[in-house]
Amino acid sequence: MRRFPKGRSSSGLPIPERVYSFLVEHTPERIGDDCIAKRTETTTEEIAPLTATLGLTTDFEQTQGTCRLCKLRTLVTRSLRYV
């Protein structure tokens, strides 16, 4: 498993790595694309295809729900790993 010390910026990583790590770190919270983009220093356009793809895997799910961070109802993704 990859390790990122808390507080360290992971912005040097490729975008898929950042999105993946962000979601796993926030297991099992549901988070919208907007907030993932903000926290990973990317854009919604860049991460939408990534979260959609992750949502198809058994480790993640993507549904309509309430974002844990901004409390808006939107398309949210969450990690199901290490629950």
Ligand SMILES: [Zn+2]
């Ligand atoms: Zn949000």
